[in-house]
Amino acid sequence: MLKVVGMENKDKSNMGRDVIFRIKRFDGEKSYWSDFVVPAQKGMTVLEGLYYIKGTYDGSLSFRASCRMGICGSCAMKINDKPRLACETQILQLNSSKIKIEPLDNFRVLKDLITDFEGFFAKHEAVKPYLIRKDDNYAEPVELIQKPEELHAYYDFTLCIKCGACFSVCPAAATRDDYLGPAAMAAAYRFNIDTRDEGRDERMFMVCSDVGVWRCHFAAECSEVCPKNIEPAKAIQKLRFQAAVHMIKKALKRW
Amino acid sequence: MRIRNDILIVGAGIAGMRAAIAAAEVSRELSIAILAKTYPIRCHSVCAEGGTAAVMREGDSFDLHAWDTIKGSDFLADQDAVEFFVREMPKEILRLDNWGCPWSRTEDGKIAQRPFGGHSFNRTVFAADRTGFHEVHTLYERMISYPNIVRFDEYFMTSLIIENDEVKGITAIDLRSGEIVLFEAKAVIMATGGAGRLFGFTTYSHQVTGDGLAVAYRAGVPLKDMEFFQFHPTGLIPSGILMTEACRGEGGYLKNKDGQRFMERYAPEKMELAPRDVVSRSMWTEIIEGRGFDSPYGPYIALDLTHLGEDRINERLPMIRDAAIKFAGVDPVEEPIPVRPVAHYTMGGIHANMYCETPIRGLYAAGEAACVSVHGANRLGSNSTAECLVFGRVAGERAAEYAMNKSYYPCTKAIEEEEKRIASLFKEKGDESAYQIKAKLNQTMDKNLWIFRDENGLIEAVKKIKELKERFKNVSITDKSKSFNTDLIFTIEVGYMLDLAEIVAIGALNRRESRGAHYRIDYPKRDDVNWLKHTLAYYTKDGPRFDYIPVTITKWEPVERRY
Amino acid sequence: MDLLKWFEVRGKSLFYISYSLHRITGLILVLYLVMHLSYLTSLRFGEEIYESFIATTVTPTFLIFDILLVLVGVYHGVNGLRLILHEFGLAYDVRRPILYLSYFLVLVLWLYASYKLYVFIVGV
Numbered sequence: 001m002l003k004v005v006g007m008e009n010k011d012k013s014n015m016g017r018d019v020i021f022r023i024k025r026f027d028g029e030k031s032y033w034s035d036f037v038v039p040a041q042k043g044m045t046v047l048e049g050l051y052y053i054k055g056t057y058d059g060s061l062s063f064r065a066s067c068r069m070g071i072c073g074s075c076a077m078k079i080n081d082k083p084r085l086a087c088e089t090q091i092l093q094l095n096s097s098k099i100k101i102e103p104l105d106n107f108r109v110l111k112d113l114i115t116d117f118e119g120f121f122a123k124h125e126a127v128k129p130y131l132i133r134k135d136d137n138y139a140e141p142v143e144l145i146q147k148p149e150e151l152h153a154y155y156d157f158t159l160c161i162k163c164g165a166c167f168s169v170c171p172a173a174a175t176r177d178d179y180l181g182p183a184a185m186a187a188a189y190r191f192n193i194d195t196r197d198e199g200r201d202e203r204m205f206m207v208c209s210d211v212g213v214w215r216c217h218f219a220a221e222c223s224e225v226c227p228k229n230i231e232p233a234k235a236i237q238k239l240r241f242q243a244a245v246h247m248i249k250k251a252l253k254r255w
Numbered sequence: 256m257r258i259r260n261d262i263l264i265v266g267a268g269i270a271g272m273r274a275a276i277a278a279a280e281v282s283r284e285l286s287i288a289i290l291a292k293t294y295p296i297r298c299h300s301v302c303a304e305g306g307t308a309a310v311m312r313e314g315d316s317f318d319l320h321a322w323d324t325i326k327g328s329d330f331l332a333d334q335d336a337v338e339f340f341v342r343e344m345p346k347e348i349l350r351l352d353n354w355g356c357p358w359s360r361t362e363d364g365k366i367a368q369r370p371f372g373g374h375s376f377n378r379t380v381f382a383a384d385r386t387g388f389h390e391v392h393t394l395y396e397r398m399i400s401y402p403n404i405v406r407f408d409e410y411f412m413t414s415l416i417i418e419n420d421e422v423k424g425i426t427a428i429d430l431r432s433g434e435i436v437l438f439e440a441k442a443v444i445m446a447t448g449g450a451g452r453l454f455g456f457t458t459y460s461h462q463v464t465g466d467g468l469a470v471a472y473r474a475g476v477p478l479k480d481m482e483f484f485q486f487h488p489t490g491l492i493p494s495g496i497l498m499t500e501a502c503r504g505e506g507g508y509l510k511n512k513d514g515q516r517f518m519e520r521y522a523p524e525k526m527e528l529a530p531r532d533v534v535s536r537s538m539w540t541e542i543i544e545g546r547g548f549d550s551p552y553g554p555y556i557a558l559d560l561t562h563l564g565e566d567r568i569n570e571r572l573p574m575i576r577d578a579a580i581k582f583a584g585v586d587p588v589e590e591p592i593p594v595r596p597v598a599h600y601t602m603g604g605i606h607a608n609m610y611c612e613t614p615i616r617g618l619y620a621a622g623e624a625a626c627v628s629v630h631g632a633n634r635l636g637s638n639s640t641a642e643c644l645v646f647g648r649v650a651g652e653r654a655a656e657y658a659m660n661k662s663y664y665p666c667t668k669a670i671e672e673e674e675k676r677i678a679s680l681f682k683e684k685g686d687e688s689a690y691q692i693k694a695k696l697n698q699t700m701d702k703n704l705w706i707f708r709d710e711n712g713l714i715e716a717v718k719k720i721k722e723l724k725e726r727f728k729n730v731s732i733t734d735k736s737k738s739f740n741t742d743l744i745f746t747i748e749v750g751y752m753l754d755l756a757e758i759v760a761i762g763a764l765n766r767r768e769s770r771g772a773h774y775r776i777d778y779p780k781r782d783d784v785n786w787l788k789h790t791l792a793y794y795t796k797d798g799p800r801f802d803y804i805p806v807t808i809t810k811w812e813p814v815e816r817r818y
Numbered sequence: 819m820d821l822l823k824w825f826e827v828r829g830k831s832l833f834y835i836s837y838s839l840h841r842i843t844g845l846i847l848v849l850y851l852v853m854h855l856s857y858l859t860s861l862r863f864g865e866e867i868y869e870s871f872i873a874t875t876v877t878p879t880f881l882i883f884d885i886l887l888v889l890v891g892v893y894h895g896v897n898g899l900r901l902i903l904h905e906f907g908l909a910y911d912v913r914r915p916i917l918y919l920s921y922f923l924v925l926v927l928w929l930y931a932s933y934k935l936y937v938f939i940v941g942v
Binding site for chain 2: 112121131
């Protein structure tokens with residue numbers, strides 16, 4: 001388990017208690033629940049608890065995790081019915097003696113807490129989430145000017161860590177497998193309003209479809225659970241307006 | 256199953272993805288595979304915070320950046336590589352700008368730069384305090400736009416195949432199915448990152464276990480300068496999460512128990528912005544001499560940002576504020592942050608020249624996994640993301656040229672051999688736990704291979720590591736399943752780390768001098784007469800065999816390093 | 819097609835619950851519409867049948883169903899207006915006050931309409 005320099009001399013008196021981790025497991029064929037007792041300390045995160053269980057009780061407990069500082073997006077899982085990043089969730093702050101841990105909804109479970117993210121990343125790729133410019137000069141690039149206000153307009157939407165929490169609570173994603181999802185559409189919006197981008201029309205093809213922006217009916221749960229407070233619901237509604245304008249313009253052009 | 260590509264890139268961090276893009280730009284006909292044990296945007300590069308250094312404005316010069324880097328490296332850097340590196344950097348910043356990276360801007364819309372430790376000009380380009388995160392996502396988003404780059408996500412490399420001094424490919428476990436796959440390629444680029452999880456108190460992600468380094472070492476590729484590990488001054492306690500150097504760059508102070516800005520005594524000119532090894536040693540000295548604060552998580556030094564004001568912190572250091580609140584319960588606007596020096600960067604790596612070529616034909620190395628060496632004995636802040644971009648590009652271009660001029664020749668290795676080797680890890684009727692061995696390894700490294708090293712401590716470390724390697728032979732794996740066997744992966748990673756720890760410990764024991772980040776209490780002076788040379792470690796079954804090669808000096812003779 | 823997700827509200831916010839209720843009320847209204855049309859077109863079977871339908875259903879015993887129906891309709895209408903506003907990209911930042919305001923409006927309109935119904939059917 002993680003041994004931190006100096007952890008030896010910590011004072012246990014009123015800094016911790018035992019908490020039960022109730023984890024939903026899956027071995028490829030059937031799912032079942034496992035209970036483990038974790039001696040939680042003040043400041044100990046759910047992820048540290050999971051590593052503790054893996055090192056002490058059951059090495060077969062499988063989960064994705066990497067940075068432990070909330071920036072890589074690997075460890076999103078349902079903790080007490082709400083999707084959170086395990087590395088950012090403090091055990092004692094959950095205020096319950098039993099912590100229920102399950103894999104994210106709306107994703108196919110591969111093993112224990114590991115889910116299938118292939119579709120999620122494919123949807124992100126489908127909206128062309130990259131800067132599209134006519135003067136794409138690889139050999140001799142030129143500095144692009146962007147005022148601080150212009151940067152602030154889209155900056156928050158660049159913070160998406162692709163954790164999948166938004167997608168897991170979206171009811172539209174639950175009822176239809178090919179719905180693009182909040183993360184992909186927030187990414188599309190982020191590029192549409194980046195002043196350096198010239199590719200809005202190209203991007204709108206995927207977005208203005210029935211698996212795109214029109215499938216959202218503002219349950220807005222995505223904004224509630226986003227660990228980076230990005231507000232994907234806001235991006236989608238703004239993107240809706242852009243999509244409507246785009247479709248009207250296209251119709252008029254044809255006419 | 257065998258999969259064949261022209262170029263195989265192992266590791267999908269900044270260096271790996273930049274190499275893929277560079278190779279794809281050379282030719283759209285090449286088939287380029289990029290393989291990593293996690294999805295590309297989960298790589299450790301996303302944790303980089305402070306910035307990327309580049310010479311971009313009036314008043315700065317390539318020679319100045321080179322001099323800063325070479326002096327920072329305590330003159331162990333190869334100067335021709337450094338001169339090449341600084342000249343290639345500015346274009347990378349502009350390319351990232353054109354690919355959508357949200358660089359922070361000045362009032363008139365130009366790319367902003369901030370001061371950083373060891374640099375004599377404010378040349379660190381940044382994107383808030385999440386520069387690595389933004390660079391990774393920008394590179395990923397650009398990379399997916401090339402049709403000839405194929406991704407192999409969640410494949411864990413188990414061996415490197417070299418035949419007749421030429422690279423043939425790698426074997427890897429497909430985590431999803433548990434099958435071993437043989438990846439054949441004309442050129443292979445190793446961009447697998449460093450080995451920070453050797454230590455217990457470290458800024459590194461859980462996945463940084465030195466896989467590429469160990470696998471290359473076992474295949475006969477020499478590793479260079481492994482005894483040099485950088486200890487970053489400001490790691491949050493107790494997690495080890497990085498508090499970027501930009502905190503000090505934006506004006507933060509380091510204070511001891513008496514409220515003193517103690518850096519005045521150690522580096523009066525640069526103060527908190529002296530190079531990292533100088534600051535870490537100063538902080539550790541303060542702690543050893545009893546002037547650190549006490550806490551249930553051990554002693555610490557205060558990183559004081561309170562005088563910067565809420566606006567500046569929210570603008571320039573938003574993630575630091577968020578992390579300090581979430582992981583230490585401290586708001587930097589109101590209170591100083593508790594920090595301690597933390598293991599942060601692997602200066603050493605696979606022996607490569609400034610064209611990313613290794614002694615094996617067709618094998619290239621880039622990024623932290625490579626040791627060119629640009630950073631020598633100590634790396635300056637904001638030079639690592641820069642190195643990954645420049646040498647990622649170079650490796651991609653070189654590998655592409657090599658692959659285009661080479662005809663394919665199949666490798667003779669059979670997958671069954673590798674399958675048998677991995678299966679044999681299961682049959683051990685052992686009683687050792689890989690988790691406990693890793694914990695003991697971390698303890699040993701934290702104690703004996705930390706900032707201040709001495710002969711006895713190093714000898715003890717070597718002995719302990721050899722013991723752990725023996726114990727490792729009896730390790731047992733609980734999980735017997737095929738799909739996503741994280742238990743098996745963890746065990747193999749511990750094996751890699753034990754091999755690397757041995758090299759670090761013996762290399763440190765041999766090097767009887769202090770240079771950059773490697774400081775010996777019993778040999779506190781830099782010894783240019785005997786030790787101005789790089790350490791090379793070669794694999795033998797009884798442990799590493801050491802050799803030494805000279806440092807390339809072009810313009811700058813070593814002088815005393817004072818800040 | 820995981821429609822059961824509409825009912826998994828543990829750990830979800832009021833926004834999600836509003837979404838679920840909007841769908842359920844929508845379904846109810848569609849079913850009611852079909853019923854109502856077939857009920858009204860019973861006139862084609864003759865005036866007596868139509869009159870007997872009216873006599874059975876426009877009575878104090880059926881009042882409770884009418885009041886519930888009004889709740890369903892008012893909810894769907896007011897919530898629908900809220901959704902139209904937001905889906906034009908407007909007023910997202912004040913979405914929480916608007917949510918609470920819409921529930922308040924639903925309550926007020928429903929109580930008023932129920933009172934009017936009661937008076938019409940039962941008398942003062």
